[in-house]
Amino acid sequence: MTDNHSAVLLxxxxxxxxxxxxxxxxxxxxxxxxxxxxxxxxVRVVPDIEERIVEALHELRGKAQYVFTTGGIGPTHDDIxxxxxxxxxxxxxxxxxxxxxxxxxxYGSQDQLTSARLKMAHVPSGAVLVPNPVSGAPGYxxxxxxxxxxxxxxxxxxxxHILPELQFGVxxxxxxxxxxxxxxxxxxxxxxxxxxxxxxxxxxxPHFRSGELGLSVVLRSPENDSLHKATIEVFDLxxxxxxxTHAVSIKSHGEGTF
Amino acid sequence: MTDNHSAVLLxxxxxxxxxxxxxxxxxxxxxxxxxxxxxxxxVRVVPDIEERIVEALHELRGKAQYVFTTGGIGPTHDDIxxxxxxxxxxxxxxxxxxxxxxxxxxYGSQDQLTSARLKMAHVPSGAVLVPNPVSGAPGYxxxxxxxxxxxxxxxxxxxxHILPELQFGVxxxxxxxxxxxxxxxxxxxxxxxxxxxxxxxxxxxPHFRSGELGLSVVLRSPENDSLHKATIEVFDLxxxxxxxTHAVSIKSHGEGTF
Numbered sequence: 001m002t003d004n005h006s007a008v009l010l011x012x013x014x015x016x017x018x019x020x021x022x023x024x025x026x027x028x029x030x031x032x033x034x035x036x037x038x039x040x041x042x043v044r045v046v047p048d049i050e051e052r053i054v055e056a057l058h059e060l061r062g063k064a065q066y067v068f069t070t071g072g073i074g075p076t077h078d079d080i081x082x083x084x085x086x087x088x089x090x091x092x093x094x095x096x097x098x099x100x101x102x103x104x105x106x107y108g109s110q111d112q113l114t115s116a117r118l119k120m121a122h123v124p125s126g127a128v129l130v131p132n133p134v135s136g137a138p139g140y141x142x143x144x145x146x147x148x149x150x151x152x153x154x155x156x157x158x159x160x161h162i163l164p165e166l167q168f169g170v171x172x173x174x175x176x177x178x179x180x181x182x183x184x185x186x187x188x189x190x191x192x193x194x195x196x197x198x199x200x201x202x203x204x205x206p207h208f209r210s211g212e213l214g215l216s217v218v219l220r221s222p223e224n225d226s227l228h229k230a231t232i233e234v235f236d237l238x239x240x241x242x243x244x245t246h247a248v249s250i251k252s253h254g255e256g257t258f
Numbered sequence: 259m260t261d262n263h264s265a266v267l268l269x270x271x272x273x274x275x276x277x278x279x280x281x282x283x284x285x286x287x288x289x290x291x292x293x294x295x296x297x298x299x300x301v302r303v304v305p306d307i308e309e310r311i312v313e314a315l316h317e318l319r320g321k322a323q324y325v326f327t328t329g330g331i332g333p334t335h336d337d338i339x340x341x342x343x344x345x346x347x348x349x350x351x352x353x354x355x356x357x358x359x360x361x362x363x364x365y366g367s368q369d370q371l372t373s374a375r376l377k378m379a380h381v382p383s384g385a386v387l388v389p390n391p392v393s394g395a396p397g398y399x400x401x402x403x404x405x406x407x408x409x410x411x412x413x414x415x416x417x418x419h420i421l422p423e424l425q426f427g428v429x430x431x432x433x434x435x436x437x438x439x440x441x442x443x444x445x446x447x448x449x450x451x452x453x454x455x456x457x458x459x460x461x462x463x464p465h466f467r468s469g470e471l472g473l474s475v476v477l478r479s480p481e482n483d484s485l486h487k488a489t490i491e492v493f494d495l496x497x498x499x500x501x502x503t504h505a506v507s508i509k510s511h512g513e514g515t516f
Contacts (some may be wrong), residue, residue: 150463
């Protein structure tokens with residue numbers, strides 16, 4: 001059984017694991033899903049090794065309603081996502097005529113459709129294409145798996161295309177209260193606030209900027225009323241530990257009010 | 259059986275999965291490990307839920323020589339890493355007297371050692387502390403698991419302390435060749451170069467900047483000679499497809515030469 005309105009993300013990329021490339025797709029996807037009430041339950045980064053991708057897909061497919069993959073759908077020898085997805089789902093790989101037409105248009109003529117380029121028109125049998133307005137070669141959906149490009153600009157345009165297809169949940173609203181207290185100063189009382197609000201998730205995130213420790217308390221909930229009340233309590237807690245000497249700011253995301 | 263000189267990273271953090279925070283610890287850790295010839299095999303991001311952390315630790319501990327965790331070792335209710343690690347390793351949690359002394363010094367007096375702060379002096383039995391010069395509360399090593407803070411500045415100082423303890427492998431050298439070709443233009447010939455060099459891993463990474471598609475070819479190897487030869491072949495391949503119109507640059511990391 002998987003939760004409705006849930007997703008996992010599988011990042012296929014040696015370049016992330018080697019430290020060469022900073023993954024920026026995770027926060028982008030997480031935010032877009034959260035706006036639609038879809039919760040990201042897990043992210044995995046695995047190398048460009050078929051066995052590892054297949055294994056991860058087997059494990060992740062049962063964990064959430066949707067699986068997103070990024071990376072590995074290009075024309076080069078290290079692009080092995082499609083063969084891995086097909087293997088994990090036990091499906092043959094077929095040439096998709098629509099994908100071939102898209103590539104023909106992008107590259108301009110039949111003789112430009114080299115075998116490397118044609119590779120990008122091959123998908124697991126039954127896949128539904130996801131357009132790529134940037135560089136032609138499409139992504140696709142097969143069963144509950146969405147196979148997207150790794151290049152952020154391309155991934156983002158593919159995701160925009162997909163989002164309306166997804167089953168919307170109740171959007172998660174959030175407020176952030178930032179202060180310059182140490183989190184240990186408010187930890188016990190913050191736990192008591194958390195205990196009073198089952199439907200609000202309160203996270204405490206210290207940071208270290210310009211040589212100073214500070215703290216963001218993030219409140220997340222699908223319920224605006226509870227979120228509002230809990231945020232006021234956090235605000236009062238910080239003030240009570242704080243007097244006038246510390247700066248307190250509240251930032252609201254989504255439709256949360258306070 | 260796990261590979262020597264291998265590691266996995268477990269990121270414990272709702273703030274990453276919600277999209278609020280961009281994880282920057284992965285590339286930092288990956289690069290520091292790569293310099294020492296330790297390969298990062300997988301990264302997982304899981305929520306602040308004990309069951310999910312325990313499950314991930316069970317799976318990851320057998321996959322690599324070292325497991326690093328980041329996040330969840332602070333004083334607040336959502337900091338549940340230590341209880342989860344103890345559960346996964348089937349160990350009791352004990353008050354570490356040295357950790358208590360560190361906190362006593364950091365907070366200044368016994369009456370400042372609230373139960374929330376003392377929580378940070380509790381570790382799985384047998385843990386060896388990792389100092390935290392920024393905010394007192396230590397990380398620790400227990401068996402093959404290194405439990406580190408999530409705040410990047412703190413995590414980095416903990417990692418610096420740990421690195422000399424790790425078993426060094428052969429450092430991976432890398433060269434990057436960047437050009438403004440489409441990757442499909444060189445895909446077939448690049449695969450042939452890859453076929454000639456078993457000990458060089460060649461990755462092809464397209465990018466999209468200022469409205470233009472471009473490409474970085476990254477070559478990685480522990481063998482400087484092979485890396486050198488393969489890099490020259492990639493350089494020549496790009497030139498042969500390119501004439502004089504495209505910019506070609508080579509960037510070298512580690513000790514790779516070309």
